[in-house]
Amino acid sequence: MNKIYPSAAAALDGIVRDGQLLAVGGFGLCGIPEALIDALHDSGARDLTVISNNAGVDGFGLGKLLLTRQIRKMISSYVGENKEFERQYLAGELELEFTPQGTLAERLRAGGAGIPAFFTRTGVGTLVAEGKETREFDGRTYVMERSLMPEVALGKAWKADRSGNLIFRRTARNFNPAVIMAGRIAVVEVEEIVDTGSFDPDAVHLPGIYVHRLVLNATPEKRIEKRTTQQNPKGN
Numbered sequence: 001m002n003k004i005y006p007s008a009a010a011a012l013d014g015i016v017r018d019g020q021l022l023a024v025g026g027f028g029l030c031g032i033p034e035a036l037i038d039a040l041h042d043s044g045a046r047d048l049t050v051i052s053n054n055a056g057v058d059g060f061g062l063g064k065l066l067l068t069r070q071i072r073k074m075i076s077s078y079v080g081e082n083k084e085f086e087r088q089y090l091a092g093e094l095e096l097e098f099t100p101q102g103t104l105a106e107r108l109r110a111g112g113a114g115i116p117a118f119f120t121r122t123g124v125g126t127l128v129a130e131g132k133e134t135r136e137f138d139g140r141t142y143v144m145e146r147s148l149m150p151e152v153a154l155g156k157a158w159k160a161d162r163s164g165n166l167i168f169r170r171t172a173r174n175f176n177p178a179v180i181m182a183g184r185i186a187v188v189e190v191e192e193i194v195d196t197g198s199f200d201p202d203a204v205h206l207p208g209i210y211v212h213r214l215v216l217n218a219t220p221e222k223r224i225e226k227r228t229t230q231q232n233p234k235g236n
Contacts, residue, residue, distance in 0.1 A: 002162075003162065003163070003164050003208075003211060003212065003213055003214045004162065004193060004214045004215075004216070005213055005214065005215050006215075007039075007215065008035040008036045008038065008039035008189065008215050008217070009039045009042065009043070010215075011036065011039070011187050011213045011214075011215040012036065012039050012040060012043055012152075012187065015152055015185050015187075016040060016043050016045045016152060017045060018045055018046050018047050018048075019046075019047045019048070019049075019072075020045065020048055020049070020151050020152060021048075021049045021051070021150045021151050022040075022048060022049070022050050022051065022150050022151065022152045022153070022154065023050070023051040023052065023108065023148065023150040023152075023153045023154070023179045023182055023183060024036075024037065024050060024051070024052040024062060024153075024154045024155075024179065025052075025153075025154065025155040025156050025174070025175050025176035025179040025180065026052065026053065026056075026061070026156065026172075026174065026175060026176070027053050027054075027171070027174035027175055028053075028054060028081060028225050029056060029057065029060065029061055029222075029223050029224070029225050030171055030172055030174060031156050031168070031171070031172030031173065031174050031175075031176055032056065032061050032062075032156060033154045033155060033156040033187075033188070033189040033217075034061070034156075034189070034217065034220045034221060034222075035189050035215065035217040035220070036154040036156075036187060036189050036215065037056075037061055037062060037064065037065070037154065038064070040065065040070075040154065041064045041065050041068065041070065044070075045070060046069070046070050046072075047070075047072045048065070048070055048071050048072060048073075049071075049072060049073040049074075049075065049095075050062060050065075050071050050073070050074055050075070051074075051075040051076075051104075051108070051148055051150055051179075052074070052075075052076055052175075053076060053077055053078055053101065053104065053174075053175055054076055054077070054078040054079065054080075054081060054082065054085075055071075055074055055076065055079075055082050055085045056081075056082060057081050057082055057223075057225060058082055058083055058084050060223055063082050063084060063085070066082070066084050066085055066088060066094070067084060069093075071094065072094070072095060073094070073095035073096070073097065074094065074095070074096050074097070075097045075099060075104070075148070076096065076097075076098065076099065076104070077098065077099050077100060077101040077103075077104050078101070079096070081225060098127075098128070099128070100122045100123055100128060102122060103120055103122050103123065103128075103145055104175075105175060105178055106118065106120070106145070107145055107146070107147050107148045108147075108148050108175070108178035108179055108181070108182040109178045109181065109182070110147035110148075111147035111148045111149040111150075111181075111182035112178060112180075112181025112182040112210070113181070115147055116146065116147055117144050117145060117146050117147060118144070118145055118147070119135060119137070119142035119143065119144050119145075120142060120143060120145055121140060121141070121142055121143075122143075123143055124141050124142065124143050125141075128143070129143040132144055132145070147182075148182055149182055149183075149184065150179075150182055150183050150184070151183070151184050151185065152183055152184070152185050152186075152187065153179045153180055153182055153183020153184075153185070153186045153187070154179070154187055154188075154189070155176045155177075155179050155180040155183075155186060155187070155188045155189070156172065156176055156188070156189050156190075157169075157176065157188055157189075157190045157205075157206070158172065158190065158191055158192070159190060159191065159192045159193070159194065159199075160188065160190040160192075160193050160194075160208075160211070160214050161193070161194050161195060161196045161197070161198055161199055161208070162193065162194075162195060162196045163196045163208040164188070164207075164208030164209075164210070164211030164212075164214060165196075165199055165204045165206070165207055165208040165211075166180070166188065166190070166204065166205055166206040166207075166208070166211065167199065167203060167204065167205055168205050168206075173205065177205060177206050180206060180210050180211065181206070181210050183210075185212050185213070186210055186211050186212050186213070187212065187213040187214075187215065188211050188213070188214055188215075189214075189215050189216075189217050189220075190214060190215075190216060190217070191216075191217065191218055191219075191220065192216075192218065193214065193216055
């Protein structure tokens with residue numbers, strides 16, 4: 001089975017549609033699938049529900065899809081780096097399901113493992129727990145969280161072999177393994193593709209069974225969110 005597609009647009013062809021639930025890897029701008037996000041933007045798909053820790057920054061990453069109003073709802077844990085994300089949410093133009101960061105990661109991991117729900121103490125007694133089932137274990141209250149199983153997952157890895165076995169690079173691993181595992185169809189953008197058998201099996205971070213489509217982006221921009229070039233005059 002050939003998993004390699006000639007372009008990001010080709011990798012999304014036939015699997016992206018309006019009203020879909022998608023997950024996108026990355027943390028801030030670190031480890032985001034830049035080419036796949038651009039291809040999703042260019043596809044014109046609308047009314048999307050997107051699971052991602054945040055939504056990039058204004059005009060880059062998922063921020064591009066916010067500007068074109070292609071996203072109807074975000075399931076995220078952080079808003080702060082994107083002013084348009086914040087503006088749309090506060091204006092009631094964008095639905096937002098806030099999820100604690102660790103809970104978001106576990107909801108994706110559980111989805112990839114076929115676990116429909118789990119209990120956690122995170123969020124008990126807060127707005128996060130409103131409307132959710134709670135249960136007591138060993139004298140402590142826990143809230144039930146449903147797993148996430150997106151129809152399509154867009155992930156980023158450093159290297160892949162032709163079978164889809166993946167190696168991530170340092171902090172760019174972040175949410176990517178969980179996102180890729182959770183997707184019913186997982187499309188992964190990588191910087192290098194090698195022949196199957198080239199990797200030491202112990203070096204593989206995520207096996208190719210989770211990966212359905214691969215696309216090569218050898219020179220991603222890897223934009224930095226905030227670059228400090230001199231000390232703040234206030235000393236902060």
